[in-house]
Amino acid sequence: MTGVVGAIVEAWGELRIHKLRVLLALVGVACAVTAITGVTALVSMLNQSFTEQTERQSGRRVTLNVNAWPQGAQATTPAGWDEAFGRVLERYDITYASRDEWTQATMRFPDGTRPTQVRAVDADLGVINRIVPEQGRWFTAADEEALAPTLVVNRAFLRAYGLTDLSSHPTVPLGDRAPVTATVVGVLRDEWPGAEPQAFVLYEQFHRWIGADGSGAQSGGPGPGVVDPMMGVQVPAMLLWVPADRSAEIGESVRRDLQATAPGWQVEVMDNHWDDGGLDRATTWVGIGVGGFALLLGGLGLVNIALVTVRYRIREIGIRRSFGATSGRVFFGVLLESVVATVVAGLVGVVLAVAIIKNIPVERVFGGGIQDMPPFPFSAAMVGMAAAVAVGALAGLIPATFAVRVKVIDAIRY
Amino acid sequence: MTVLDLLGPAESLEPVPPVLELRGAARQFPGDPPVHALHPADLVVGSGDYLSVVGPSGSGKSTLLNLLGLLDKPTDGEYLLDGIPTAGAGERERAALRAGHIGFVFQAFHLMPHRTVLENVLLATLYSGVPRAERRDRALAALDRVGLSHRIDFVPTVLSGGERQRAAVARAVVAQPRVLLADEPTGNLDSESSASVLDLFDELHAGGLTLLVITHDDEVSVRAQRRVRIADGYLQEIA
Structure with a gap:
């Protein structure tokens, strides 16, 4: 040595x-x-x-994307879809999950009232899809219990209101027959140039305050099932962040569970586990x-x-x-x-x-x-x-x- | 019981082997005809001897020095260093014997030009098993002994010829070798510096060190206690 x-x-x-x-x-x-x-x-x-x-774009590895379609024209909205979502999280011990409902709500812009694209999601979507607002913040658990809905909008939405930032703490009237006032808490960058105004709202709040048809609380009420005039009845998709090594097994089990909840519907589970x-x-x-x-x-x-x-x-x-x-x-x-x-x-x-x-x-x-x-x-x-x-x-x-x-x-x- | 019984068994009084001993050692270089650089020679150098080897250029002086310094092997005969036969020794064993028993002084000093005098002297302690903690003290003592205490941080290039050779002598003796082999130690020096180096040799000899000086200069050789002449590869002690 x-x-x-x-x-x-x-x-x-x-x-x-x-x-x-x-x-x-x-x-x-x-x-x-x-x-x-x-x-x-x-x-x-x-x-x-x-x-x-x-x-x-597609969520964390591995995110299961659960979608369901009605099998016939007479298929009705499955009862207990939201409860099934809660059971899935509990049964498979999933920490981060979000429902994802693409719908429309009536918004009052300075240049008039018009239907605007809204995504009703859970706060976990921020984690699953790595959402980082360029201004303000994403939803938190506290927003779920807030007495007024909060919105995260894209830049086009803000622009439509004639604003460039959140310094004025903008609020937006939502709905037509019984509008509620929503506070804009965050701004995302537009996904492409010339994007249409779009807003994210928490799923629970959307159904509590705005209603399934996007018109206001009085006309909607809680629960899934949105009647799209073009597509008929639909249920929100589910995004589940699961461990990569068990994704296939959990995916199949979740599909079976949800299929049992929604007779007459086709339930599909896709993952983003590609190479x-x-x-x-x-x-x-x-x-x-x-x-x-x-x-x-x-x-x-x-x-x-x-x-x-x-x-x-x-x-x-x-x-x-x-x-x-x-x-x-x-x-x-x-x-x-x-x-x-x-x-x-x-x-x-x-x-x-x-x-x-x-x-x-x-x-x-x-x-x-x-x-x-x-x-x-x-x-x-x-x-x-x-x-x-x-x-x-x-x-x-x-x-x-x-x-x-x-x-x-x-x-x-x- | 007698008084003699109390003294215990008598210690074996084996004779102390000579420091250097050639027994019919010869060195022959292959060729047509082969070159006999050193004909079979016998030489015994005891502890504390001061021996000079004189001879003209090409007489075999360097061959003898290489054999005695374990830098070369005899083709015939045996060479014993401190009683240890070396003719059949391997490279590692010969290196160990050189490190522990022999100190070299060269005509051209061979100090490392980028290292200080102290670092040059320390070099010889690296291979001779001097404990790390003692190396610096020993090197300083050796430099003090040759009168170069005031030059320890100088590089050799700024020293005079005499000082360089003194530094080389300090390097040769720092590991306390059994014998100092000097090859034309005054060959590159003026008369004043030569005298000071030879005085230093006298001092070392007086201190009990065995010296073997190879030279072609009679003035250098007469300072030695014993003189050996080498001519045409034949070794002969001068009375």
Whole structure:
């Protein structure tokens, strides 16, 4: 152990003397380690960004999407659909779930009253679909118990009211025969340019205050079952965030349970458990390719410098041998110099990668914020360091072999 | 019971082996015809001896030094260092013997130019098993002994020739070797510096160190207690 420590200290001493050599080694290897670590971190951020974008559309992995359609013209609204929703959550221990009812409500805009698209959902949809309002907030549990409905609207909705922000705490009259006043608490960005005004409202509040037909409390009342003039009777979809490993099993059970609740209806459960690993794999390989190539260049430079330095140090090696250094010690010493240099370079590379990653303008680079920023890839840093050590050892092998072959007599002759 | 019984068994008084001993050692280099750099030679250097080997260029001095310094092996005969046979020793064993028993002083000093005088002296302690905690103190003591205490942080390139050779001597003796092998130690020095280095050798010899100096300079060789001449590969002690 003491011998190893001694050899490392000795190698460090040599490197201090050959500062230029260390610096040159640093540049190539540090760049390579920065590339490996940085690209891996970027890939993981890119993947996270991609995943979050996908999850904003189709929910977290794995979200079960439960839909039901009437099988005939005479099918009636299934009784107890909401109660069945509660039972499903309880039975399968589902923490995050939301009903999702696409409907219309009458809204009074400055330019007149008109039906407006409304999605009646549960507050958990914010978690399931990673909804982050650009202004204000998403629904909370407290909103469920509020004495007036709250709305989260899109920017087009706000624009239709002649507003740009929520600083005036806008309220909106909802319904036509018996309107209720709803408070706008959050604004989402439009999903596409020229989007129509759209509002989210909590499912329970929608049915408590506005009614199934969207006209007002007096005409609606609680309970599912919306009669769409175009599509007939319908029930809200359900979004259930379930563990990936049990999604298929839970999906089938939920389908059976709900099918029993809704005779004469076709219940279907779809999940978003599709494989989109192509991007992940491709970017990872790009990262490995870039890093590997940079390491190769760095390693070649290191071999070159080390070989020149060893030739320059033939006499010194001879002197060391004459004072009792074994060939193994000389070999290990020269090898270790290379390894110590690359370890230092690797550390510099990792620090550089951390500095770059922490200062990336995420919004600008990934076209949207990353909600759950992936942690710095410690494993990538370790891989980078291990690669640096390996390159150091490989680059040190040639000069170390050369050093061992130095003939002491020739080295110290003059 | 007698008084003699109280003394216990008599300790075995084995003779102390010589520090260096050549027994018919020869070195021959392959060729057509083969070159006999050293013909079979016998030489015994006891502990505390001060021996000089003189001879003209090409006489075999360097071959002899390489054999005695365990940098080369005899093709015939045996070489014993402190009584240990070395002709059949492996590389690792020879390195260990060099580290523990031999100190080298070279004509061209061979100090490492980028290291300070102290670091140069410390080099010899790396391989000779000197405990880490003692290395610096020993190196400082060795430098003090050669009169270079005031130059420990200097790099060798700024020292005079005499000072460089003194630093090299300090490096050679820091690990307390059994013998100091000096190869033309004054070859690169002016007369004043030569005299100071030879005075230092005298002091070391007076302190009990075994010295073997190879030189072609008679003035250097006469300072030694014993003189050996080498010519055409033949070794002969001068009376």
